[in-house]
Amino acid sequence: MAGEAVKTLEAKSFDDPDERRRPPKTAVDVVNVGDTTLGRFTFEPGWRWSETIKTVVHTDSCQVNHVGICASGTLTVRMDDGTQSTVSAGHAYTIPAGHDAWVEGDEPFVAYEIMSAAVFAKPA
Numbered sequence: 001m002a003g004e005a006v007k008t009l010e011a012k013s014f015d016d017p018d019e020r021r022r023p024p025k026t027a028v029d030v031v032n033v034g035d036t037t038l039g040r041f042t043f044e045p046g047w048r049w050s051e052t053i054k055t056v057v058h059t060d061s062c063q064v065n066h067v068g069i070c071a072s073g074t075l076t077v078r079m080d081d082g083t084q085s086t087v088s089a090g091h092a093y094t095i096p097a098g099h100d101a102w103v104e105g106d107e108p109f110v111a112y113e114i115m116s117a118a119v120f121a122k123p124a
Contacts, residue, residue, distance in 0.1 A: 006034055014040040014112075021121045024052045028121045039117025041068070043075065043109040048102040058124045064116045066095040073109035077101040087111075 010033045012018070017029035017040075027042040049062050057063075061080050070091045078084045080098040087093045093111075095101075103109045113120070 004035070008034055010034060023056045023121050026052055026121060028117070030117050036114070037118040039113045039120065041109075041111045041113060041120070043073070043103050045103055045106050045108065047109070048100070050100045053121050056121055056123050061097075062095075062099050062101065063097045064120050065097050066093065066113055066120075067115035068093055068111045068113035071110045071112060073107045074104040075101055075109045075111075076104055 012031040012033055014029045014031060018032050019030040021028040021030070025044040025047040027040075029040040029042075031038050053062065054060075070087050070089050070093065072089045074089075075087045076084060077087065077095055078100050079096070085093075086104065087109075
């Protein structure tokens with residue numbers, strides 16, 4: 001199987017992350033294992049990218065690419081071109097740059113991302 005080789009055995013907990021980011025209604029916990037940065041993203045009910053993260057990064061829409069797995073909750077994503085999709089518990093997802101997103105319902109959205117954790121919700 002082609003790909004990057006893992007060189008060390010390492011385990012870290014998202015409960016004791018290397019970095020924490022806390023914009024409104026947002027918890028981003030980042031761990032670095034080997035050469036990889038992973039993130040646990042928790043968005044509270046009422047969270048919307050354009051009302052929370054936009055105030056931190058100062059772009060019109062999210063310009064980050066995402067690859068992840070939803071552990072709980074529901075998130076609706078609307079691309080700048082108007083196309084829309086909903087991500088729920090058990091879904092793997094990809095989201096290209098150029099979107100807004102919001103939590104649906106009363107349950108927090110919790111996801112683990114293997115792309116974007118190094119930069120998501122970092123001040124511009």
